Amino acid sequence: MFKIRKLLALVTGKALIALSRALGGQGTNLPGRLASFIYPPLLSELSRNITGACFMVTGTNGKTTTCNLAAAIIREQGFSIVHNQAGANMLAGITTAFIQNSDLLGQRTHDYALLETDEANVAPLLQIIKPRYILITNFFRDQLDRYGELDITVKLISSAVKGTGIELILNADDPLQSNWPSLTGLKCLYYGFDHTAYDNLDSADSRECRYCMLCGHELEYSYYHYAQLGRFQCPHCGHHNQQLDYVGSELSLEDGIAFKIGDLHLESRLQGFYNAYNILAAATLALESGFGKDIIKRAIASHQPAAGRMENFIIGGKQVFLILVKNPTGFDQSLAMLTGDIHTKNIFMALNDNAADGRDISWIWDTQVELLARSEEKITGLICSGQRSGDMALRFKYAGLDTSKIVIEPYLRKAIERTLGLEGQVTYILCTYTALFACRKILLRLRDR
Amino acid sequence: MAKFVIAHMYPDLMNLYGDRGNLICLQKRLEWLGQECEIRKCFLGDQVDLGKTDMFFMGGGSDREQELVFQDLRTRSEELWQAVQDGLPGLCICGAYQLLGEFYKAADGTIMPGLAFFGLHTVAEPGRLIGNILIEAEIDGSPSSIVGFENHGGRTYFDDPELKPLGKVLRGFGNNGKDKTEGLLYRNLVGSYLHGPLLPKNPVLADFFIHAMAERKRISIDVRLDDGIETIAHQQVEKMLA
Ligand SMILES: [Zn+2]
Numbered sequence: 027m028f029k030i031r032k033l034l035a036l037v038t039g040k041a042l043i044a045l046s047r048a049l050g051g052q053g054t055n056l057p058g059r060l061a062s063f064i065y066p067p068l069l070s071e072l073s074r075n076i077t078g079a080c081f082m083v084t085g086t087n088g089k090t091t092t093c094n095l096a097a098a099i100i101r102e103q104g105f106s107i108v109h110n111q112a113g114a115n116m117l118a119g120i121t122t123a124f125i126q127n128s129d130l131l132g133q134r135t136h137d138y139a140l141l142e143t144d145e146a147n148v149a150p151l152l153q154i155i156k157p158r159y160i161l162i163t164n165f166f167r168d169q170l171d172r173y174g175e176l177d178i179t180v181k182l183i184s185s186a187v188k189g190t191g192i193e194l195i196l197n198a199d200d201p202l203q204s205n206w207p208s209l210t211g212l213k214c215l216y217y218g219f220d221h222t223a224y225d226n227l228d229s230a231d232s233r234e235c236r237y238c239m240l241c242g243h244e245l246e247y248s249y250y251h252y253a254q255l256g257r258f259q260c261p262h263c264g265h266h267n268q269q270l271d272y273v274g275s276e277l278s279l280e281d282g283i284a285f286k287i288g289d290l291h292l293e294s295r296l297q298g299f300y301n302a303y304n305i306l307a308a309a310t311l312a313l314e315s316g317f318g319k320d321i322i323k324r325a326i327a328s329h330q331p332a333a334g335r336m337e338n339f340i341i342g343g344k345q346v347f348l349i350l351v352k353n354p355t356g357f358d359q360s361l362a363m364l365t366g367d368i369h370t371k372n373i374f375m376a377l378n379d380n381a382a383d384g385r386d387i388s389w390i391w392d393t394q395v396e397l398l399a400r401s402e403e404k405i406t407g408l409i410c411s412g413q414r415s416g417d418m419a420l421r422f423k424y425a426g427l428d429t430s431k432i433v434i435e436p437y438l439r440k441a442i443e444r445t446l447g448l449e450g451q452v453t454y455i456l457c458t459y460t461a462l463f464a465c466r467k468i469l470l471r472l473r474d475r
Numbered sequence: 476m477a478k479f480v481i482a483h484m485y486p487d488l489m490n491l492y493g494d495r496g497n498l499i500c501l502q503k504r505l506e507w508l509g510q511e512c513e514i515r516k517c518f519l520g521d522q523v524d525l526g527k528t529d530m531f532f533m534g535g536g537s538d539r540e541q542e543l544v545f546q547d548l549r550t551r552s553e554e555l556w557q558a559v560q561d562g563l564p565g566l567c568i569c570g571a572y573q574l575l576g577e578f579y580k581a582a583d584g585t586i587m588p589g590l591a592f593f594g595l596h597t598v599a600e601p602g603r604l605i606g607n608i609l610i611e612a613e614i615d616g617s618p619s620s621i622v623g624f625e626n627h628g629g630r631t632y633f634d635d636p637e638l639k640p641l642g643k644v645l646r647g648f649g650n651n652g653k654d655k656t657e658g659l660l661y662r663n664l665v666g667s668y669l670h671g672p673l674l675p676k677n678p679v680l681a682d683f684f685i686h687a688m689a690e691r692k693r694i695s696i697d698v699r700l701d702d703g704i705e706t707i708a709h710q711q712v713e714k715m716l717a
Contacts, residue, residue: 177537237488242539244487385606386624388671391496413715416708420675423704424499434707 035065036132039125054114058121069117071132072124073155076108078137080155081311084148084183085163085197087355088304089115091296092163093142095308095329099317102325105137113382113459115144117151145179149186160187161195161311163303165202166253166355176202184209195310197303198268199255205239205265217272217310224279224299225249225256240265252299253355272310277302290319294326297336298359337466341446341473346453348469350462351375352384354392357456361397364454370404372450376412376438376457376465383458387414395425402427406450409433411441412461442468477694478511482523484533484571485544486516492626494534494568496672500681501530508685508696519547525558529688535569535670538581545574545587552590559592564663564687568673572659572666573597573629582628593659594635603628608647608669609716610657615686619679622712623669625649631668641667646716663687676712678705 039061046056062068073080083093090112097109110123120141128134143151148160165180180202187194188210196203198218207214227249238245243262250256259266277285283294283302287309294305305326312322331337339346351357364371379387398405408431410418415434422432435441438461446453457465483498498514505512517523525531536544548555559565573579576595579587589596605626612621621642630651633640640650641658649657649668658667663684667673674681678700689696 177539237540242543386492386626386671388493388496388624391493391499391672391675414708414711416704416711417672417676419704420672420708421496424496424503424675426503429701429704432704434704436711 031065032068032071032132033130035061035068036125036128036130038064039122040130043122043126054111054122055116055118056122057125058118058123061125062118062121068132069121069124070154072121072128073139075128075133075135076137076139077135078105079158079315080139080141081315082141082143082148082151082155082157082160083163083307083311084143084145084160086145086166087353088163088300088307089142091301091304091331092161092307093140095305095326096311097140098325098329099308099312099322100138100140102321103317108136108139110140110142112142115142116147117154120147120151145183148183152186152190152192156190157192159193159195159311159314161307162197162203163307164197164200164253164255166353187212195307195314196268197255197307198270199251199257201239201245201254201258204268207268214268215271215310215314216268217306218267218270218274219251219277219285219302219306220273220275221249221257222251222277224277225251238263238265255303272306272313274302274306287313290323292323292326294329296329296331298363300355300359339469339473341453341469344446344451344453346446346455346469348455348462348466349457350459351456352459354389357390357393358397360454360456361394365397365401367452368404369451370406370449372406372409372445372448372453373398374409374411374442374445374453374455374457375418376441376455376461377410377414377418378412378458378460379414380460383460387417390418390421393421395421395427398422399426402431404450405431406448407431407433407445409435409441409445409448411435411438412458415441438464439468442472446472476509476511477689477692478513479505479529479688479692480513480515480527482525482528482531483514483516484523484531485518485536485540485547486534487518488540488544489534489536489571492535492569492670493672494532494670497566497568497674498532500672500674501684504678504681504685504700507700510696519543523551525554525563528558528563529691530564530566530684532566533568533571533574535571538587541570541574541579542587544570545589548574548590552592556590556592559662559664562663562687562691564684564691565665566674566684567664567666568670569627569668572668573631575659575664575666576631577634579629593638593661595631595633595638595659597629597631599628600630604630604648604652604668606647607712607716608649608657609645609713610642610647610649610669611645612642612660612680614679614683619677620645620709620713621669621673621677621680622709622716623667623673623676624671625668626670627668641665676705676708678702 039057042057100107108127110120194214198216238260241263245258248257274285337348408422415436419434502512574589575592576589577591580598582599608625610621640656641660644655
């Protein structure tokens with residue numbers, strides 16, 4: 027009886043994945059949700075087909091890139107892997123990934139599973155799957171409306187892992203992860219960067235946690251890498267960064283990313299300090315799991331950015347960049363990159379407020395849009411689109427940008443066409459999550475026309 | 476040209492939800508009206524000269540941070556209350572709004588005292604009240620639609636029947652999700668659960684503060700600004716809630 031339900035669940039799940047693909051969708055949540063409804067133990071049973079180990083990756087920013095890099099390393103070694111798609115990081119999305127990689131009897135085995143897990147889904151997923159390692163990227167302000175507050179997120183995850191015996195791979199530069207050995211009683215391995223040429227004595231970014239997790243006093247920083255990541259110490263109780271187990275040193279961000287972990291030299295085509303962290307995190311996970319240095323080096327060197335992580339199109343002979351923005355830190359990094367580009371540029375930003383984007387769009391006011399005003403003469407137009415195009419336009423207006431350049435066009439296709447019609451040399455298409463795939467489709471269609 | 480000083484109280488502690496948008500809005504609008512505006516950050520322990528302050532703003536924080544702020548504020552609460560009664564404009568959002576009341580009862584039953592400026596109290600009840608909200612307020616004598624976003628676990632109840640809310644809830648939850656009231660309006664002080672960019676989307680409320688500040692300085696500002704983008708942003712939220 028139960029075997030029939032399992033078969034039915036797998037057939038339904040696979041059919042839905044195929045159907046939604048045929049319709050051009052991503053097919054990431056519904057198949058898993060429906061299949062689990064038909065056969066509740068499905069995820070638990072399929073996860074037992076992993077012969078090697080399960081890795082869970084969570085945190086605010088960088089989950090997708092870190093997972094993609096780790097997956098590239100695992101594949102480079104020739105192992106098979108179950109890996110959920112970018113952004114499909116709730117239980118249903120993870121179930122879909124397992125269904126997709128399973129045969130109809132639910133018996134096909136894989137060497138590894140790499141599970142990008144939304145912060146709020148760590149606790150429920152741990153009820154079903156016990157990973158070998160949990161890797162945490164960072165805790166930044168993100169989609170507050172789903173969790174209430176960052177404190178709650180941190181508490182939720184740290185109490186969910188307590189007593190599980192799982193080993194944690196943590197970011198030593200993030201003050202919100204520094205007291206985890208005592209908080210969780212688990213073995214914690216720390217990665218982080220040495221002093222780099224890009225550090226600041228004062229951080230201009232939004233700093234989520236400047237207060238000691240242990241005693242509430244304000245932390246003192248000897249330097250910031252970016253946001254709240256850096257070298258800190260509490261003047262009251264002496265709490266400070268944990269000892270580094272994996273140190274990123276001699277970081278260079280010129281023309282890609284290069285740094286060393288001991289005698290392992292890594293080079294990547296990705297850009298920006300935040301991606302250096304993603305590479306360091308993925309490499310730490312791989313080294314700790316016993317992967318060879320040459321394999322890691324090769325996989326990272328050949329890795330290409332994923333959809334929306336600065337994807338590049340040529341349309342009408344001109345460069346178009348598609349960038350996903352989800353929170354102030356990510357948006358600020360994109361803005362910094364945009365202002366660093368010396369070309370004249372057309373700028374498009376689609377702001378949606380669906381659940382997956384975060385219902386609360388207040389975060390756009392925590393960004394440094396004012397940066398754009400500094401090189402305003404290079405901007406041909408700011409086209410605001412999506413469900414909250416008005417709010418985005420307001421943000422640009424109050425950053426001091428010329429209102430004659432600001433356009434509100436809620437419809438994505440019309441707005442993108444209007445943006446590409448501007449005379450700038452480069453076009454930047456920025457968008458929140460639920461606008462990403464629609465924008466990408468529009469761009470592909472325009473490219474192939 | 477006059478210079479306006481807006482005190483941003485505890486920007487490091489009470490700033491979870493993009494409250495900065497409200498300050499940027501006031502500053503820019505004053506500049507567009509030909510005035511100068513300084514946002515003065517006030518941290519724990521700083522001496523604030525309310526006599527040289529035209530308005531104060533305080534946002535929301537976590538329980539832990541709110542407690543630090545309360546301990547600091549109580550040392551100067553009499554002076555602040557006097558200024559509020561004299562008509563000092565102020566905007567207190569979420570946690571700062573709750574602090575104006577008599578107490579806050581946390582989910583675990585702990586009672587944290589407030590500044591007790593007003594006969595109201597807040598109780599943390601299960602389930603957060605989250606979403607876009609539309610209220611009708613009476614600003615400078617005329618009814619005005621106000622839109623925003625709320626996200627709070629605390630429910631605020633008025634104990635003093637004389638207290639006036641900021642507005643009547645048309646869509647959303649407001650003070651407690653039960654009595655259709657949202658926020659508090661007392662002279663030129665506004666308390667509200669509408670966090671983040673409240674003023675940019677509601678220029679009528681931004682201008683209420685600007686007029687109140689100007690009046691106290693005995694200068695007249697009556698230049699109209701072009702609120703085309705503000706109106707579209709406002710209407711997008713109204714339409715979504717319709
Ligand atoms: Zn401390």
